[in-house]
Amino acid sequence: MSSRIAYVNGAFIPESEASISIRDLGFVYGDSVFDTWRTFGGKLFKLEEHMDRLIESLTYAKIVIGMSRAEMIDATVDLVARNLPMLRSNEDYWVTFRVTGGLQNFDGEPARNLGPTVIIDCIPIPLRARAPFFKHGIDARLTDRCRIAPGAISPNAKTNNYLNMILAQKEISADFPGAWALMPDHKGNIAEGAGCNFFVVRNGAVFTPTTECVLAGVSRQVAIDLCDGLNIPIHEQDLSFDEAFDAQEAFFTSTSLCVCPVATLNGKPYPSGAPGPVTKQIMDGFAKLVGMDYVDQYLSFLSDGPASTGL
Structure with a gap:
């Protein structure tokens, strides 16, 4: 497998195929929160502490993610495991979990916001x-x-x-x-x-x-x-x-x-x-x-x- 994997709204897909709508509120208004881990030797550090802070950020921003804390942790751990084969020698990952307010609604049009946009991705730490x-x-x-x-x-x-x-x-x-x-x-x-x-x-x-x-x-x-x-x-x-x-x-x-x-x-x-x-x-x-x-x-x-x- 040559492409890193991203988690987008419940699905694990090649990073190159990951996308969000131009009407996503995170893109349009910055209505979004995130948190970031790093790995050491491929292992996530302070997983629970970062997740707790992400949940606090979601509460502050009034974004309802629709996932339990356990589901958020499982998705993060699963994504890292899927991406470890693409990690080069002596490198480690930044792992970022982003949640946006979902899609923008327009007056007079059918409601299109069916929930938040949830993205988790891995990129190498900028060691060089x-x-x-x-x-x-x-x-x-x-x-x-x-x-x-x-x-x-x-x-x-x-x-x-x-x-x-x-x-x-x-x-x-x-x-x-x-x-x-x-x-x-x-x-x-x-x-x-x-x-x-x-x-x-x-x-x-x-x-x-x-x-x-x-x-x-x-x-x-x-x-x-x-x-x-x-x-x-x-x-x-x-x-x-x-x-x-x-x-x-x-x-x-x-x-x-x-x-x-x-x-x-x-x-x-x-x-x-x-x-x-x-x-x-x-x-x-x-x-x-x-x-x-x-x-x-x-x-x-x-x-x-x-x-x-x-x-």
């Missing part, structure tokens, strides 16, 4: 594009474009409305190719990187913004739990730019990055290196938890090409 981040660290750049305020859309609902982050990343990439956008919140504090959570290390303690204005990332929680287990002081609080700028270390967390060191903020190097000693402890703890050296996996795909966020 992001490998340089694990050798040199990430160049984080603060944007002028702030994260959407929580009074408008909750940051803890994973919706397909990513234009806010995409514009921030495009603006940074235009001036600093290979850099990663770091967005402020509506109050002027640090919020999150485009698609990832942000942490700094100051005097041996770790600090990260509260979830008032940022997504409660699953990998963010793993890092917090690792800090607790390693007896590293961890604080969730508002984080000003000056506090982040004057820290000794920094790192991003996300489903695909896991824990990745930030080398510079607005061009200023963090003095403890990338990774610094505290960040390295957390990275090693993450690798032990998932049962594989994910840093070595990234570095095995390192080339002379430029780094890219993939956004």
Whole structure:
């Protein structure tokens, strides 16, 4: 079998044949939510935690999926199993479960919305594009474009409305190719990187913004739990730019990055290196938890090409 498989509205079909209607509300209005896992050695990580967050997002967006939690889990696990034969050596998958509001209805026409559109798909983690981040660290750049305020859309609902982050990343990439956008919140504090959570290390303690204005990332929680287990002081609080700028270390967390060191903020190097000693402890703890050296996996795909966020 040469084509990856996608799950579309209850059917497993070749990815190349998967499609949605031009009248789908996810496409027309962004009326959709999603969540994403990654695999380690072909095995899904934090399956239940991501699924619970997806269900919370569905509730927030008022989308009724028509599947039980168990059915959603079974479909996800089944899809990964079907796609494992297409996984190349030393690679792993991003696995994304998307649900839209279904088809748009029109005044005076027969009702056409028979329920939500449900899609699950697998694509390889961008190991080649992001490998340089694990050798040199990430160049984080603060944007002028702030994260959407929580009074408008909750940051803890994973919706397909990513234009806010995409514009921030495009603006940074235009001036600093290979850099990663770091967005402020509506109050002027640090919020999150485009698609990832942000942490700094100051005097041996770790600090990260509260979830008032940022997504409660699953990998963010793993890092917090690792800090607790390693007896590293961890604080969730508002984080000003000056506090982040004057820290000794920094790192991003996300489903695909896991824990990745930030080398510079607005061009200023963090003095403890990338990774610094505290960040390295957390990275090693993450690798032990998932049962594989994910840093070595990234570095095995390192080339002379430029780094890219993939956004």
